[in-house]
Amino acid sequence: MSTTTTPSGLTGGEARPRATARGRADGSPRGRGSGALGRTGVWGAVFVAPQTLLFVAFFLVPVVIAFALAFMEVRPTRMTWVGLDNFQRALGDQLFHRALINTSVFTAVVVVFWLGKALLIAYLLDPMNRTLQTFFKSAFYLPAVTSSIIISLIWLWIFNPTFGLLNAFVGLFGVEPVAWLGNTATALPALMVMQVVMGGGSSIVLLSAALARIPRDLYEVALIDGAKRPTIFAKVILPLIRPTLLYLVVTGTINTFQVFDAVYVMTQGGPQFATTTVVFRIYQEAFQRFNLGYASAQAIVLFLITLVLAAVQFRMLGQNVEY
């Protein structure tokens, strides 16, 4: 899960062109500048150059290659153009279907519960005093700064069928030991539970900040109108924190859809492909079977799904709120 994020990207963080580069023709020593760019423009290009070079080399070029590879078959000795073969293969690939279904189920369940949990906690914290808020925000944030690998190792141990903490716990209620990760019925839900239980830290902080920004007279107006808590929540709070929620839903969905670390460490996609996710499939295809072309085609499918998901969510939730 991403560490820290900012909600502003969606709320029109767009620069109002502030006319910073109006030519300093009025008196600075070399005010005229050089050519169409002006002195500041040249410096702008210089300042942006290092990141732009990195961006071109390690982002733009790979993206172009990714699209090219998707239409090729890559062998150690040569590459051959195969048109849409890789995409057709993906469409008919049972394992890729399975990965898509697993990932979709995982993402839908995790995003709903994780965001629900974060919203509940932020809402419960809002009327409490500052010290208590800080205490609980830290408590919930701590798992979020701990790496997904560490979290996965801990839960691998907790889920251990023979000596694990979870079986000891459910044993208190007379439940027989369960092979949580070894069972096709429980493996994927086990990973979801882990994500939801450990997740939410940064979302709680962002939602909390959004709740704190709600003008208090709005509450008072609602109270005078005789509104009860559920009404206030639905009619005052939800609409006003919608930009933050939208941001969290979009980034949460995109990030969760890319689940890989936990699968790699805990299940390797098993048992019987019950936890095989899209990114894990891409990884296997590319780095274990070296089918780079086919892996790239799958990656492009992943990219398109990500774009569509984000676009749909924007449409559904994305009316800007001014207050």
Next chain:
Amino acid sequence: MAAVTRPDPFLRDRSHPVKPTPLGAVVILLVLIALSLAALVPLYWMFATSLTPSAMTVRFPPELIPSDPTLDNYRAVLRQPNFWSWVKNSLIQSLSVTAVIVATASMAGYAIAKLPFRGSRLLFWLFILSMMLPFEAILVPLFLVVTRLGLVDTYLGLLLPLMAAPFAIFLMKQFIQTLPSELIDAARVDGASEPRIFWDVVLPLVRPGLAFLGIITFVAQWNSFVWPLVVTRSSEMRTLQVGLVLIREQEPLFFGLQMAAAVMAAIPVIVVFFAFQRYFLRGVTVGALKG
């Protein structure tokens, strides 16, 4: 707000218009405690297991508090071949990538916010668009690029791709945009060179932003896994996160050892978290909301 002298016995915010009843406050506390325990018990369990002798971890039911705590697991971690190489590599990765990103992304953010040039808006939108693309989607071609450059299993191959940081540029642009342009113009009238303005005027004013970016980048780099996994080959080039997985693959049943290694890998970020807590808990909104 500060006018209230006596603290609320139920830890409520006295000035909140929709205050819970005392009973409600108690219920809230219980729910919060239950949910936070669910997330913290696993972390405690990592710590407790790390102090438990191996023989005691393969017993059922497990001991909640180690009856015979020992540091043997930590000693065993230190004896792992290449453990110190992993620590060193993780440090090199986190520190160098963070330093480069903070430096270059603030430069780029300043350029886009205050020094527009032809194509700067297009470039900015390319950066924004690229934030939408999952890293995994370019994993394969990125690996090919690094292979072609002959950089697999080298520091440059590990570090350079991680230094491309569109999100960091966006963040710094948002911070720098809120600075008054008059200040920069005034420095310019005084004859300051652009690098001087950047260094002496802009950077001091966005210090909180730089700190925030540095902290989240450090944590993200320390915790990163996929790229180090893919681009490193030899055991001594691995990073700590990848090393944790190697330990677990080699010693699947030594839970104490695994958890001790996990604790050691978690300590730096936990220290950073508590040292810079306020940055994490502020819920940075990057000034755009105030627009």
